[in-house]
Structure formats: C-alpha cells, structure tokens
Amino acid sequence: MTPTPDPNSSTSRRTFARTAAMGATALAITPSRGQEAPSNKLRVGIMGLGRGKAHISGWLAVPGVEIAYLCDVDSARGEEAARVVQRGGQERPAKFVKDFREILGDAEVDVISIAAPNYWHAPATILACQAGKHVYVEKPGSHNAQEAELMVAAARKHDRKVQMGNQRRSFPTIIEGIQRLQEGVIGPVRSGRSYYFSGRKTIGIGKPAAIPAELDYALWQGPVPEYPFKDNLVHYNWHWHWHFGGGELANNGIHSLDIVRWGLKAGIPKRVTFLGGRYHFKDDQETPDTGVAIFDLGETGAHWEQSSCHPRKPEAPAFASFAGDGGAMHFTSSGYSIYDLTGKQLESKTGPGSDVAHFQNLADAIRNNVPLNSEIAEGQKSTLWCHLGNIAYRSGLILDIDAETGRPRQDAAMKFWGREYRPGWEPKV
Helix, strand or coil: CCCCCCCHHHHHHHCCCCCCCCCCCCCCCCCCCCCCCCCCCCEEEECCCHHHHHHHHHHCCCCCEEEEEEEEEEEEHHHHHHHHHHHHCCCCEECCCCCCCCHCCCCCCEEEEEECCCHHHHHHHCCCCCCEEEEEEECCCCCCHHHHHHHHHHHHCCCCCEECHHHHHHHHHHHHHHHHHHHHHCCCCCEEEEEEEEECCCCCCCCCCCCCCCEEEEHHHCCCCCCCCCCCCCCCHHHHCCCCCCHHHHHHHHHHHHHHHHHHHCCCCCEEEEEEEEECCCCCCCCCCCCEEEEECCCEEEEEEEECCCCCCCCCCCCCCEECCEEEEEEEEEEEEEEEECCCCCEEEEEECCCCCHHHHHHHHHCCCCCCCHHHHHHHHHHHHHHHEHHHHHECEEECCCCCCCCCCHHHHCCCCCCCCCCCCCCCC
C-alpha cells in the first residue's frame, strides 16, 4: 500500500486526483469478469434500498440487465426491494446482503449501483473500482471535496466507468436546450441562477434510543467516526448533520447547479460565498435552511438560492435560468423556454424525464465504450461548487479559489476540505 501523499505538497495541490484505497476493513475481493463479450448480460448489485428502489426499476428497464444483489444495512428494506425486482419482471430473485463488500467478492457482478447516504458514495465507489466493478453513484457522489479527488483517481487508476446520478445530463430535451443556449439562442450569456424552495418540517430534538433490531447501525455509519444513535437520524435526517451530509446544497443544489455550470461551460469559480443560516426551527439540524450561494466565474456569474422550510408561494422561479444579451432561457426539470428581452415567450418545449436513459448510457458505455453523459470527473466539478458553498458557509469566508485545484487559499477554509474516518476506512490507493 502506498502512503497517502502530503495534502500540502505541490503535486497534490495541482491535481484533482489523489491516490486512494480502502484500508483493512475491505474484504478480499476478486476483479469482475471483463467485457470481452459485450453481449453478456450485465449483472448489477444495488447498495441502499431507499432511493435504490428507483435504481432497481431503472436498471430493469435497460435490456440485458439482471439485478444480482440487493444490499441495505436495514433488513426490513430487503423484502420491499425484492418485490420491486419481481414486479420489474425478473424471474430470478436477487440475493440480499447487508454488507456491500460481499458483492465485491463476486466476479460475476459487473456494476455496483450506489444509492446509500452521501458519506458512503466515495468510499464505496473506490472499493468497487478496486474490485474491477463499474459504478453508478448517486449525486452528490462525495461527502467532501477531498473525496471528490480520490474517487476520480480510483476510476482512472482502475480504468472503470463511473457515472454520477445527475440524471438530467441524459434527458434529451435538456441536452437540446443546453446545446441551443451554447450556440447563442439568447446571445452571449452573462449569468445563471438556480433555486430550491420547499416546506420541510422540523426534525425535532433527537433522543437516545434502542437501535432497531433490523438495523446494523455500525455498518450504517461505515467509514465515518462513531456517532451516537438517536431516534430522528435514520433514514433521512442525516442530510442535515455535517457529520453525514451536506445540507440542501448537496441534496438538491447539485441538480440545478449542474445545469447552470453546464450551460455556462464553467469550471472552477474564482470566488465563492454563502450567506444564510438556520432561521425556522430550533432543532437538531446543523445545515442552513435559508440562504444564497454566489459563484464568481470571472466572465460570468452564478448563484443558488434555497428556502428549505418555506415554499415562498406564489414565487415560482425556474429550476435553472440564464440571462443573455438577447433574452433569457429557463429550464424546468425536463424542458426549457426561451424569452426575449421584453419577457415575451418565444418557444417552450418539454420532454421525457425518466432516469432510465442515464442507466442506459452507463450500460452502453460498458458494452460499447460510448461516452458517459456524467462521467465522475465531470460530475464532481459540479459537486465541487456545492462543497465550496458549504465551506464558505461553515468558515464564514468569501473563498478565494485556486484556479487549477479548486482549493480555497485560506487556511481557515481548508480545514473543511476533507474529513476524519473510522480507523481502517481511510481512502488510499
């Protein structure tokens, strides 16, 4: 095992890839079979059976795919997931396991489809790549910016196809709209904007409680340091704890900010800030419920606004929007509209919004080497915007960003770049 490079070295600072591997907790794993016979059925293991039920349906809609494994640390989720497999028309039952590393040891599995919580995304992806598996990993794909570097490094080292689950990259009408935007349908584009408004309720103050018999809580925590169990954490409210999640930016911001970054053809921002806070409830949530993240891109700018606990009706801003010298372009979740400078709508188009195309794209990449629509390095460029917004909020700084590495130049910000891990789970290559 090679040593982890010094994060302050010039080599580490100047790359968006760092050597990584998982430590002693990994089970013995065997590389999967190759793709020398592209007509072979793709066998998929799905990790995380909340959002993962949509992965089951999505994969079963792709010809020549078999769900070989279902995995969740909560055994109660296994039965419903098995029914989803059956309803999808697969005759052969999938094997249920609690520890996804059991899947890695099966050389007949081609793909690991990861729908576990954010803090699992990068560690599981790295292990899967090491085991010779291709990967579909849900957004945001990483819990922190250092993990983003590591998972890209793992995909490159092991030459694996890794698709991130920002599925609008495969929606045909969104692809068409972005192409028209970049071709100049509203003239030179000066800025992009996205938002998320909702009416989330309080999660209250969690109380110590007995761990449910069906839940392997130690395995649920996996790579992160020990965190006391409480009754308002599993299975969703981890999103609002920095120990596990990245708040609304990582939860929903990644979707619309990805459209904005894509449309602007933007890379690393020059400066980033986030103004906002927790205003609605005095509860266990740590991440902001209200705020605005601002990204200075030099030639253009972008911002993301959230109001997680107040839907702010009757406001109805576009999912993502662009301002150009000749008008504006608004994107919905699966379509777009074009306006002139007076606000008159000139065109509007909607299209299919199924996740299936994104799974199909990964299958086509594995079988026929077609380009991925959201290859992990591209996906993590958008995720980095979310990480930087959260770093700006947590540090209280206007971040000055290194244009080559994406790293803030302020030491007070860099303490949020990575995280600590449970002993033995530190990512390394």
